Amino acid sequence: GAVVSQHPSWVICKSGTSVKIECRSLDFQATTMFWYRQFPKQSLMLMATSNEGSKATYEQGVEKDKFLINHASLTLSTLTVTSAHPEDSSFYICSAEWQPNSPLHFGNGTRLTVT
């Protein structure tokens, strides 16, 4: 079945540094991937839609210069949290659909802690 791999599973970084999170579709090509963020005891909030070969589409209120998304190939999208601050500490989850109209498959998520 469709598998989405996300790396790293967790990361601790110092305030002001940048962190890159990778999302890979292992057995299918994903022209579109979605990045979500989840704060404790809250639901998933869509941050941006990552489109292969073009610019990402960001949701309202999400800073595109802070959350850099690159979707350079059909199997890889990356999210870079730049100049991280403690309020960026969250659970970041990527997802992809293996074919149009199919359910989204999620990566295992990345727990980011900014100290």
Next chain:
Amino acid sequence: GQNIDQPTEMTATEGAIVQINCTYQTSGFNGLFWYQQHAGEAPTFLSYNVLDGLEEKGRFSSFLSRSKGYSYLLLKELQMKDSASYLCAVRSGSGNTGKLIFGQGTTLQVKP
């Protein structure tokens, strides 16, 4: 605007049946999904409705009424491992690859 509502918490007894409701108002509709999420883990897909009616998958069933903007997830023969958060999500937007918007989730606690 986009609005998806679910109860925040529910409690049920092992072996019983529980129904989790979801109402939605979205700018577009191209399917409604239910996901299960255990604490600290990513969501896992449970069911999908795009047409009105009931979809059954083992102990889990999901119902959709597009005219009412309403869905429910039915869990039968509850087990302790079913204690989790259940997320209702609507695919909106145009075309086949619309984005998925999630409700706030329903935390289900199954008691012995």
